Amino acid sequence: MKYFLITLVFVIFSGLVFYSILKNQESSVDESLPEQITGVVERISRPAPDITYDYALKLSNPYIDEIEDGMGNTQHTKIILFDEEDIFKDRLESCLSQKTTVSGSIEWGYAESRVWHMTGINPCN
Numbered sequence: 001m002k003y004f005l006i007t008l009v010f011v012i013f014s015g016l017v018f019y020s021i022l023k024n025q026e027s028s029v030d031e032s033l034p035e036q037i038t039g040v041v042e043r044i045s046r047p048a049p050d051i052t053y054d055y056a057l058k059l060s061n062p063y064i065d066e067i068e069d070g071m072g073n074t075q076h077t078k079i080i081l082f083d084e085e086d087i088f089k090d091r092l093e094s095c096l097s098q099k100t101t102v103s104g105s106i107e108w109g110y111a112e113s114r115v116w117h118m119t120g121i122n123p124c125n
Contacts, residue, residue, distance in 0.1 A: 036103050037063065037079065037116060041095040041124075044080070051110050055081040055092045057102060070112025082107070082115040091121050098124040 039057040046053055056078050063076045081102060083089060103120035 034063070035105070036101050038099065038101045039078075040097060040099050041081075041092055042078070043096060047110065052086075053080045053082065053109070053115070054089075055083070057081055057100075057116065060099070063106075065106065065114060067114070069114045076114070079106070080109060080113065080115040082109065082117045084117065088118055088121050095121070095124040100124045 037057060037059060038061075039059040042056050042058055043054060044056045058078050059076065063079065065074050065076060068074050081088075081092065083092065101122040102116060102118055103122075104116050104118045106114055107117045109115035
């Protein structure tokens with residue numbers, strides 16, 4: 001009975017610690033992510049024909065991501081703009097080499113890269 005109670009306490013304690021760690025990681029990441037980023041739109045070469053990474057934003061202010069990308073980077077001066085349905089392609093083309101603000105969120109991309117999943121784009125400056 002004594003070993004059963006010790007095991008039960010250990011399992012409960014371990015579960016609470018694990019839950020606490022996961023909860024703290026999720027909240028710290030979500031709170032740090034901006035909803036908009038500003039920079040100059042650049043056309044980039046696709047890493048492969050089927051990967052639709054055609055544009056990047058050279059950021060006005062470097063962005064510090066709490067999560068490392070596949071290369072171990074946390075500071076980004078440029079981020080790939082991911083336009084899933086090519087909704088913003090014409091707007092991005094018209095903003096090439098110009099400063100603009102893009103709405104969206106940072107997400108995982110191919111090969112553990114970090115990309116900006118676009119939900120909007122402001123007019124160019």
